[in-house]
């Protein structure tokens with residue numbers, strides 16, 4: 001089904017809301033690849049990994065995030081934007097120029113690809129926050145960027161921020177992933193980490209902003225699954241101020257990672273153990289200190305535990321983390337070849353990309369696959385201090401979840 | 410004596426053709442229904458329909474029928490109301506009754522249905538996959554803080570992590586019933602079953618008999634307004650302490666155990682002289698505000714070596730604000746008792762007309778604690794009345810951590826809900842202290858029946874979780890998205906946080 005501009009009056013949050021009454025049912029495919037040495041790989045690798053998993057989607061959504069792709073501009077925030085029309089572009093650019101020094105503004109390089117129709121206007125910007133504004137508002141650059149993203153997504157009709165991190169970018173839209181990848185000319189980019197997604201929505205028309213990955217700053221998340229515990233996960237997050245306005249499992253997973261990693265400062269390994277908790281029978285067999293830790297972790301974060309079938313890949317500038325649900329109800333295969341770690345929904349993707357992997361394995365339920373790029377910062381987002389309301393608002397563009405902030409729009 | 414206007418409620422019929430004339434009915438009946446003159450002669454007016462004689466009659470020749478006297482139709486004045494007026498005109502007294510509110514108020518549980526998985530997310534087979542019911546009762550920290558263990562791993566940071574929680578193998582515990590209102594054999598049965606099940610029994614306000622000391626790790630000891638049977642030594646024994654403010658069947662009402670029931674054992678356990686009335690005042694005379702409650706909570710923690718302390722309240726109109734105050738006062742759990750909750754004795758007017766349904770109370774309290782960001786600071790125990798594993802699952806989905814069952818446990822021990830516990834003559838040997846009756850319950854037999862009951866309900870909870878596609882009870886707890894309402898009005902749905910079916 002083509003992306004039908006006429007059906008909607010605007011491009012932003014209404015579209016999300018349009019999807020939100022329904023969870024995104026159905027299967028999906030995903031892949032993630034990371035060279036821990038920091039060596040860059042062409043985006044073609046990610047495209048190949050998704051092309052062999054074509055059957056896992058239905059052409060209503062495909063997307064990629066690449067890390068290390070803008071080495072010359074790595075100190076600037078890279079904004080990938082989607083616009084419904086030129087009016088939206090003008091309004092968003094006005095907001096951007098008031099908030100940032102725009103070092104580069106250019107249309108996203110694309111090529112015509114059969115099957116990709118009705119694309120929105122796609123632009124990218126490389127931005128530096130005005131230093132005096134940061135000082136005036138006593139904000140870190142990251143806080144500031146999130147506030148701007150929040151304001152654009154919630155206030156500028158027809159504009160949507162697809163990604164906003166440094167030295168990374170999200171490329172996503174309506175189509176099969178290999179079509180989207182070629183449309184965005186990903187083979188011309190080189191990154192140390194790529195995550196990719198193939199979407200199979202069964203009940204929504206699909207729109208460009210709704211494709212995975214979900215991003216905020218340099219985080220990206222792709223997700224295959226259906227969280228049967230969605231109801232309590234969302235209520236748990238609400239207690240901390242997050243607003244789950246989209247009704248999607250991916251949103252819930254994104255906030256849970258934000259809560260556990262950034263706000264509760266849990267190491268990634270333990271955050272994964274909280275979200276895909278080991279069985280009590282396993283915990284009971286652990287040595288005393290570990291048992292005490294895991295018992296507390298499970299009892300405290302029980303309402304946040306993601307229960308139901310899922311496989312998830314979280315990408316960021318320091319690498320990636322892939323995680324399966326606690327009894328492995330969705331596929332996830334992993335492989336290592338030298339310094340390269342890869343995960344995918346299907347082994348075929350791994351065999352397509354890695355000619356002779358050293359080791360291919362099926363990660364155990366709840367056992368995260370973690371790839372860390374040497375020399376990269378870890379953990380991540382040290383400079384982001386904003387509360388959950390702002391995070392929810394930035395991710396979803398839903399205004400009611402936060403107070404407006406004083407960033408020009 | 411004045412002729413009573415109140416006609417018997419039941420008719421006891423014996424098929425004398427079948428009767429063995431064995432006299433067992435005479436011996437079984439705690440209410441003295443039968444005389445024996447060559448054959449059993451029933452006195453209908455004494456019958457409570459407890460079915461003890463029916464159950465044990467070897468000839469199965471006894472039937473109990475409703476005394477269906479015709480009155481002229483009147484929707485306004487029910488026969489029950491007429492009888493109440495006649496009784497009060499005869500006696501001038503408050504009408505006493507027992508067990509839970511039987512009136513035809515809407516039963517919200519019966520208007521809630523659960524979800525199940527189809528296609529897009531799979532259901533899970535509880536016979537093949539682990540299905541976890543373990544629950545921790547008590548205060549949880551907001552987050553878990555960790556430190557490096559020096560070997561590339563992690564350990565709990567100093568003083569972080571969950572402390573003073575009680576591990577329950579299943580989210581079902583036994584509700585408080587005091588020794589005095591029930592027999593020691595009932596207490597023994599409950600304590601033995603609690604130990605076998607990995608759950609908790611609750612002494613109620615009558616203290617802890619020393620026969621129960623071996624089970625102390627599975628016992629909640631109640632501190633009620635009468636302060637019966639308490640001293641530092643006993644406080645140190647229980648797994649948790651519970652301050653009883655109120656009870657669903659009689660919110661705002663104290664208790665009165667008549668001196669005849671205070672035999673040597675009860676007197677020793679309650680620590681009061683034999684033969685004196687045991688009176689629980691309506692309020693605690695040292696709690697007239699939430700600050701006072703806080704002091705008592707901490708005094709008990711101090712005296713007991715920092716055991717978890719819960720507070721039991723009746724579900725009343727303002728329950729959410731009260732519960733929030735209780736959590737802020739330092740309670741480790743809040744025990745909510747709905748207006749259908751049972752009692753050993755209560756004025757009928759109170760039992761039948763005061764309080765709110767437990768479903769509403771759970772929903773309101775859970776939401777309030779979440780709104781205030783303190784839901785993790787205390788567990789919610791819900792009771793009054795949980796009649797089945799389905800009620801338990803719905804209570805948990807509305808937001809309860811644990812459900813407590815009382816009436817169901819007594820049913821397991823033989824109770825037939827005749828609502829006559831206050832007479833002290835329970836034919837089933839449950840709510841009585843008469844030795845010839847209490848010995849009808851063998852604690853070993855009782856413990857087995859209670860264990861069976863909770864096992865059965867736990868298996869059913871596992872079936873429900875499997876259908877919902879989750880394999881741990883924490884994924885159901887508070888997950889109101891998995892409930893839908895049928896035939897509830899919009900406002901009630903809103904309070905419950907539940908969508909109508911079809912949405």
Ligand code: SF4
Pocket residue numbers: 423427428429430431432433434435449465466467468469470471
């Ligand atoms: S118990 Fe049954 S058989 Fe025996 S005397 Fe009574 S009615 Fe007759």
Ligand code: SF4
Pocket residue numbers: 459507508819823824825826827828829830831834835836837838839840
């Ligand atoms: S416990 Fe009470 S209601 Fe049950 S049979 Fe005995 S007297 Fe009747």
